[in-house]
Amino acid sequence: xxxxxxxxxxxxxxxxxxxxxxxxxxxxxxxxxxxxxxxxxxxxxxxxxxxxxxxxxxxxxxxxxxxxxxxxxxxxxxxxxxxxxxxxxxxxxxxxxxxxxxxxxxxxxxxxxxxxxxxxxxxxxxxxxxxxxxxxxxxxxxxxxxxxxxxxxxxxxxxxxxxxxxxxxxxxxxxxxxxxxxxxxxxxxxxxxxxxxxxxxxxxxxxxxxxxxxxxxxxxxxxxxxxxxxxxxxxxxxxxxxxxxxxxxxxxxxxxxxxxxx
Numbered sequence: 320x321x322x323x324x325x326x327x328x329x330x331x332x333x334x335x336x337x338x339x340x341x342x343x344x345x346x347x348x349x350x351x352x353x354x355x356x357x358x359x360x361x362x363x364x365x366x367x368x369x370x371x372x373x374x375x376x377x378x379x380x381x382x383x384x385x386x387x388x389x390x391x392x393x394x395x396x397x398x399x400x401x402x403x404x405x406x407x408x409x410x411x412x413x414x415x416x417x418x419x420x421x422x423x424x425x426x427x428x429x430x431x432x433x434x435x436x437x438x439x440x441x442x443x444x445x446x447x448x449x450x451x452x453x454x455x456x457x458x459x460x461x462x463x464x465x466x467x468x469x470x471x472x473x474x475x476x477x478x479x480x481x482x483x484x485x486x487x488x489x490x491x492x493x494x495x496x497x498x499x500x501x502x503x504x505x506x507x508x509x510x511x512x513x514x515x516x517x518x519x520x521x522x523x524x525x526x527x528x529x530x531x532x533x534x535x536x537x538x539x540x541x542x543x544x545x546x547x548x549x550x551x552x553x554x555x556x557x558x559x560x561x562x563x564x565x566x567x568x569x570x571x572x573x574x575x576x577x578x579x580x581x
Contacts, residue, residue, distance in 0.1 A: 357397030
């Protein structure tokens with residue numbers, strides 16, 4: 320069956336996550352259903368990685384096997400016409416049958432959005448933190464977090480499920496208007512890892528954890544569990560890259576929340 324690479328975006332609020340689950344609405348399941356409705360048959364549908372319930376994507380990548388060669392424009396129309404409004408296929412490109420959306424990915428980027436003020440409009444896409452945050456302290460807390468580290472303290476995965484070592488390329492923290500942005504780029508990510516890094520940084524910014532808490536957990540994996548889990552609403556799978564590709568420059572929000580001026 321011909322294989323295609325799909326670039327898609329979705330609002331994860333109504334979904335149980337990427338992966339098909341019994342009795343639950345998933346992104347993968349919706350994509351399979353749309354392909355069957357449009358093209359009568361579908362083979363393998365695999366994403367670059369799982370996103371949890373309520374997590375969004377600006378640039379998820381998947382591969383899909385269709386029953387025959389189909390023009391790209393017809394794939395886009397066929398899938399999008401049968402998908403719910405909160406899932407959108409941005410592009411489809413033919414691939415050889417060895418391409419694998421997950422195994423061939425060389426890097427992933429996640430964006431987390433924290434609102435610094437209460438908002439009536441952005442609640443599904445931000446975490447509103449009521450307390451003042453010391454952003455300089457948060458930046459200092461991640462200075463030693465890049466490179467290869469054991470992130471066992473930031474996941475609920477057991478080491479028996481696989482290695483908990485992750486190569487983190489960068490952790491950026493910036494403010495845009497009333498939004499605090501945290502972008503984390505790495506080779507791959509463990510279950511809840513990004514949300515727990517963000518949750519830990521917020522506790523550091525609040526002054527409730529020491530500035531060295533992140534480094535302490537990385538230096539003594541297994542001895543500390545950083546169970547401060549940020550809510551899924553603010554998290555976006557931002558970008559997935561493959562051999563020969565590079566991450567985009569510039570850090571900008573998926574949603575702008577401006578100053579609350581009367």
